[in-house]
Amino acid sequence: MDFLKYFENIMDFFRSPVWKYMIYGIIFILIVVWLSFVYWTYRDARLRNTSALFWALMVFVLNYLGLIIYLIIRPPEYIEDVVERDLEIKRMEILLASAISRCPACGKETKDDFIICPACRKKLKKPCVQCEKPLNLEWKVCPFCKSEQ
Ligand SMILES: [Zn+2]
Numbered sequence: 001m002d003f004l005k006y007f008e009n010i011m012d013f014f015r016s017p018v019w020k021y022m023i024y025g026i027i028f029i030l031i032v033v034w035l036s037f038v039y040w041t042y043r044d045a046r047l048r049n050t051s052a053l054f055w056a057l058m059v060f061v062l063n064y065l066g067l068i069i070y071l072i073i074r075p076p077e078y079i080e081d082v083v084e085r086d087l088e089i090k091r092m093e094i095l096l097a098s099a100i101s102r103c104p105a106c107g108k109e110t111k112d113d114f115i116i117c118p119a120c121r122k123k124l125k126k127p128c129v130q131c132e133k134p135l136n137l138e139w140k141v142c143p144f145c146k147s148e149q
């Protein structure tokens with residue numbers, strides 16, 4: 001008899017509006033979380049330059065499963081990072097290219113203070129008559145010691 005009464009109480013609780021609103025509340029929170037997953041996936045996929053609409057739809061339909069699949073196969077970096085890194089590499093290449101001089105005759109690498117190309121013997125610079133620093137062939141005066149060439 002006591003047990004039945006206890007059982008009745010539990011059933012009353014489940015029938016009560018409080019329980020009903022709790023269920024609604026939980027469903028509401030789940031829907032909000034689910035929609036934020038969809039939104040987050042859409043934004044993340046767009047930043048990574050992969051098909052955002054497709055993945056948003058995937059998460060919308062498959063929910064957690066779609067999100068897990070997306071997290072596994074999404075591109076590992078943001079598109080801005082890729083562009084930024086490519087630019088950085090270009091900058092470095094230009095910097096390196098400008099640091100390396102090449103022989104105008106044979107194209108082999110030379111250094112700025114080479115007087116003659118070690119590969120093809122082309123005359124690259126002339127030594128200053130006074131201080132013997134390497135000067136461009138067309139220079140009329142040595143910029144180091146001011147002596148006329
Ligand atoms: Zn050369």
Ligand SMILES: [Zn+2]
Pocket residue numbers: 128129130131132133142143144145146147
């Ligand atoms: Zn000189």
